[in-house]
Amino acid sequence: MKFRVERDALADAVAWTAKSLPSRPSVPVLAGVMLRVSDGRLQVSGFDYEVSSQVGVDVQADADGAALVSGRLLAEITKSLRALPVELAAVGSHVELTCGSARFTLPTMPVEDYPTLPDMPATAGTVEAGPFAAAVAQVALAAGRDDTLPVLTGVRLELEGKTLTMLATDRYRLAIRELEWRPEGGEVSAAALVPARTLNDTAKALGPLGGSVTVALSRGGVGEGMIGFSAGARRTTSRLLDGEFPKVRALLPDTHNAQARVPVSALAEVVKRVALVAERATPVRLSFGEDGLVVEAGGTEDARASEAMDCEYTGEPMTIAFNHQYLLDGLAALDGPVAVLSFTEPKKPAIIAPAGEDGQITSSYRYLIMPVRIGG
Amino acid sequence: MRLVIARCSVDYIGRLTAHLPSATRLLMVKADGSVSIHADDRAYKPLNWMSPPCRVEEAPGVWRVVNKAGEELRITLEEVLHDSSHELGIDPGLQKDGVEAHLQELLAAQPTVLGDGFTLVRREFPTAIGPVDLLCRDADNATVAVEVKRRGEIDGVEQLTRYLELLGRDPLLAPVRGIFAAQEIKPQARVLAEDRGIKCVVLDYNAMRGAKSDDLTLF
Numbered sequence: 001m002k003f004r005v006e007r008d009a010l011a012d013a014v015a016w017t018a019k020s021l022p023s024r025p026s027v028p029v030l031a032g033v034m035l036r037v038s039d040g041r042l043q044v045s046g047f048d049y050e051v052s053s054q055v056g057v058d059v060q061a062d063a064d065g066a067a068l069v070s071g072r073l074l075a076e077i078t079k080s081l082r083a084l085p086v087e088l089a090a091v092g093s094h095v096e097l098t099c100g101s102a103r104f105t106l107p108t109m110p111v112e113d114y115p116t117l118p119d120m121p122a123t124a125g126t127v128e129a130g131p132f133a134a135a136v137a138q139v140a141l142a143a144g145r146d147d148t149l150p151v152l153t154g155v156r157l158e159l160e161g162k163t164l165t166m167l168a169t170d171r172y173r174l175a176i177r178e179l180e181w182r183p184e185g186g187e188v189s190a191a192a193l194v195p196a197r198t199l200n201d202t203a204k205a206l207g208p209l210g211g212s213v214t215v216a217l218s219r220g221g222v223g224e225g226m227i228g229f230s231a232g233a234r235r236t237t238s239r240l241l242d243g244e245f246p247k248v249r250a251l252l253p254d255t256h257n258a259q260a261r262v263p264v265s266a267l268a269e270v271v272k273r274v275a276l277v278a279e280r281a282t283p284v285r286l287s288f289g290e291d292g293l294v295v296e297a298g299g300t301e302d303a304r305a306s307e308a309m310d311c312e313y314t315g316e317p318m319t320i321a322f323n324h325q326y327l328l329d330g331l332a333a334l335d336g337p338v339a340v341l342s343f344t345e346p347k348k349p350a351i352i353a354p355a356g357e358d359g360q361i362t363s364s365y366r367y368l369i370m371p372v373r374i375g376g
Numbered sequence: 377m378r379l380v381i382a383r384c385s386v387d388y389i390g391r392l393t394a395h396l397p398s399a400t401r402l403l404m405v406k407a408d409g410s411v412s413i414h415a416d417d418r419a420y421k422p423l424n425w426m427s428p429p430c431r432v433e434e435a436p437g438v439w440r441v442v443n444k445a446g447e448e449l450r451i452t453l454e455e456v457l458h459d460s461s462h463e464l465g466i467d468p469g470l471q472k473d474g475v476e477a478h479l480q481e482l483l484a485a486q487p488t489v490l491g492d493g494f495t496l497v498r499r500e501f502p503t504a505i506g507p508v509d510l511l512c513r514d515a516d517n518a519t520v521a522v523e524v525k526r527r528g529e530i531d532g533v534e535q536l537t538r539y540l541e542l543l544g545r546d547p548l549l550a551p552v553r554g555i556f557a558a559q560e561i562k563p564q565a566r567v568l569a570e571d572r573g574i575k576c577v578v579l580d581y582n583a584m585r586g587a588k589s590d591d592l593t594l595f
Contacts, residue, residue, distance in 0.1 A: 024563055026571035147561070148580035171593040251594050349594055370592050 001037050001065030002089040007099060009057050010086050011078040016234055017046035017053045018075035019201050029113045033071035035088070035095075038064045045117055046071055049239075051198050052117045056233040067095050068109040077104055118237050120228040121218035124190065125183035127164060129231055133207025135166055135177045136199055138333040138365055143196035144170035151243035154193040157227075159183065159217070168196060169248055171370075173326050174349075175333065176252070178364040181215070190217055192227050193241040202238075206231045251349065252368060256342035258315025260288050261359045264339045268331045270295050270307045275324035277303040283321035283372040288313045288343075297324070312359070320346045321372045330367035346371060378405040381458035386413055386424055390447030396423055398454060403439075405432060407464070411441045411449065424449065475559070475581065480509050480524045482584040483557065487512050489584060490522060490555055490577055508539045512555075519549045528558030528576070533569045540574075 017033045025031040025048070034045045040061045045054040067090045078086070081099045089096050090108065097104040136155070144152035149171075158165040164181040167174070206213050209231055216228035216237075228237040275284055278297035287294045293311035298304030320343060331339060336354030340361055343350045352367040380403040386396040401423070402414040409430055412422035430443040441449040480499060487494040493515025501511035501521070510522035521543055523536035536554050543552040554574035556565070559581050566576050582588075 022567075024567045026567050147578040148583070169594060171595060172591070174594055246595055248595070347592060368594065370594050373590070373592055 001035065001067055002062040002087075003037050003042060003059040004062075004085050004087045005042065005057060005059040007078065007081050007083050007086050010088075011075075011081070013042070013044045013055045013057045014071070014075045014078050016055050016205055017044045018071040019046075019205065020048060020051040020053045020198070020236070021046050021071045022048040027113075029068060029109050030115075031070055031072065032068040032109050032114070033074060034066060034068050034111070034114055036066040037061050047115055047117050049115070050195075051236065051238045053236040054117060054234070062089075065090055066111045068111050068114055069095050069106045073106065077106075118226060120230065120235060120237060121216040121226050123184050124159060124188055124215050124217040124219075125164075125181050126212045126214050127179060127181035129206050129209055129211050129213045131179060132213050133203040134335065135179050135365075136203035138335070139166040139168045139175040139177050140196045140200040140203075141168075141329050141333060142170060142173045142175035142367070143168040146170070150241060151193065151245055153196055154241040154245070155196045155199050156245045157192045157194060157215075159188050159190045159192075159215070161187065161189075164215075167245070167248060169246070169368075172323065173330065173370065174248055174251060174366075174368040175330075176249075176364075176366050176368075190219065191245075192217055193243065193245055194227055194238060195241060198236075198238045202229050202236050206234065209234075252351065252366065253342075253344050253349065256315075256344055256351070258288065258313070258318055258343045260293065260314075260341045260343075261312040261355065262293065262309070262339050262341070264331050264334050264337060264354075266309060267293075267295075267339060268328060270309050271324055271328055271331070274305045274307050275328075277305045278324055280325075281323075283374070284324040284327065285319055285321045285374065287317070287319040288315070289317040315343070318343060318346060319374065320350065321374045322350075322369060323372055326369055330369055333365070333367060335365060336362045347373065377407065377464050378461040379403075379458065380405070380456060382453045383455045383457070384413075385452045385454075387450045387452075388424055388448070389450065390445070394424065398452075400457065403451065411439075411451075413451070476524060476526045478585070479526065479557075479559070479579060479581060482581075483510060483522065483524060483579070486584065489579065490520070490557065491515070494520070503539055503542050505538060505542060508536075508543070511543075514553070519543070519552045520555055521552050522555045522557055524579075525556075525558040526560075528556055528561035528565045528569075530562070530565050530568055532556060532558070533565050533572070533574065536569075536574060537572055 022030055030048050036043045042057045042059045084100045086099045093108055095106045095108055140155055143155055152170055156167040164179045167176050213229055213231045218224050218226050225240050226237050227240055271284055274295045274297045278284055284295055284297045294308045296306040330352045334354040337357055338355040340353045340355045341350055349368050349370050353361045354363050354365055355361045383400045385398040388394040404412045408428040410428045412425035414422050426441045426449045430441055433440040437453050439451040484496050484499045487496045495513050497511040499510055500507035508521045509524040512520045514520050521539050523532055525532045536556055540552055540554045544550045555577055556569045556574050557577040557579050559579050561576050561578055569576050
């Protein structure tokens with residue numbers, strides 16, 4: 001194997017496949033990325049039996065062949081190389097990488113021990129890459145990180161007609177976002193529970209590329225229990241999570257007793273400032289009234305802080321408390337300059353929705369957040 | 377256990393000399409012969425003490441506690457306010473793995489935590505190399521051996537692997553799957569377990585024993 005390629009193309013390709021490599025591989029070959037050259041094209045692949053990633057790059061090939069090298073090392077090397085053409089050649093049991101006057105010799109692992117990557121499941125439809133990535137980022141943050149409830153560490157994708165819905169919850173907050181997509185071949189009705197981290201990494205990498213992302217979902221037969229995403233020359237597959245996702249739609253209250261409209265950045269700043277005195281588990285209290293909003297944190301014995309700000313509020317005066325990190329997460333995810341907070345009661349979940357300057361709700365994103373009991 | 381509360385002063389004569397001026401203190405003389413002198417603060421650390429083996433020589437107004445090295449603790453008693461002895465018997469020792477036993481008990485009562493349709497065959501299922509924590513049947517009636525730990529580490533996986541190998545030889549049970557269940561599973565242990573086809577289940581102790589956290593949740 002021997003080929004020449006631009007540094008950026010190689011670095012991007014290796015970074016894409018190396019992201020899913022396991023940090024503690026049970027078999028050493030799984031820490032590798034496979035470089036395979038044939039017909040003037042380089043295929044870079046990574047696989048850990050859960051997630052597979054693959055990307056094709058056009059190269060100037062002098063000799064076909066394959067080599068398996070440490071993915072993490074190759075990713076770090078290609079990232080730090082100067083912007084010059086890179087030459088890679090397999091020499092005996094090593095790979096020699098030359099870029100300008102820099103030269104690296106990397107040991108290789110036996111190609112034949114490397115597992116075969118799973119095939120992409122059948123295409124379910126396509127979605128615009130940019131909006132898809134933005135939606136995933138908005139929803140995945142609400143997914144749980146606790147292994148005792150594996151079901152909640154996933155993002156549920158619901159494919160229903162022309163609507164793709166994403167849902168995630170860790171029992172303290174729930175994020176939901178609808179997105180338009182183009183199903184393949186008319187009617188589609190399917191759901192999948194994708195590990196949140198994998199989905200997030202994938203969307204983050206595919207979003208900036210633009211174009212559209214193909215969603216592939218197994219429906220019986222090939223690749224049962226798998227989902228695939230592809231865009232351009234990149235593709236990734238992931239095993240789905242087992243289990244029944246809780247019926248969370250019913251949690252979204254359909255009426256509210258009070259509603260507040262606040263500029264997102266101003267509220268986030270105030271909460272961040274006031275939360276400086278709040279330790280990790282202590283809440284911030286939001287008191288809404290005719291005069292606006294007062295944000296407070298801290299107890300009688302500890303450090304205390306409060307700050308008042310303007311706010312458009314309709315409803316009876318109300319004090320409600322939130323975990324400040326969860327509140328800030330929700331505000332950061334809003335895709336509008338104004339946050340619309342809807343309340344029913346201080347002990348019932350509140351909904352945060354994004355709105356334009358005029359206060360009209362702009363997108364389908366909803367962040368449902370559970371309040372914290374106020375002492376006493 | 378002999379408890380004496382007395383106003384006393386203490387001198388330690390050994391490698392280092394130390395002196396405790398006169399004050400009211402608690403003197404504890406334990407069954408192993410050790411003597412410790414406590415003030416009315418701190419949970420466990422005495423002001424001064426003599427570890428066993430040592431002997432106590434009691435004379436009116438003065439105790440001498442001497443060990444083999446000839447070091448001496450001299451307690452000068454000015455006034456004895458309390459003096460009592462109690463037979464405590466043999467202590468069962470600190471049970472650090474009390475949680476582990478409880479987890480096993482809770483899992484036995486609710487085997488579905490391990491997977492839908494799981495039923496318990498028995499706790500402490502005997503094998504030639506010791507009992508397996510739990511033996512269950514899954515929804516398809518296949519045998520599942522479960523090792524329960526508080527903290528899941530490599531040695532727990534090794535232990536379960538040995539049981540699985542042995543149980544797998546029994547034609548009435550084979551094939552036997554393994555589940556490694558713990559409150560917390562170390563990444564190394566998880567890799568090893570999954571590499572051997574053993575499923576890892578992280579247990580939520582509080583949820584299993586029905587201790588609800590005070591936090592409000594959506595569901």
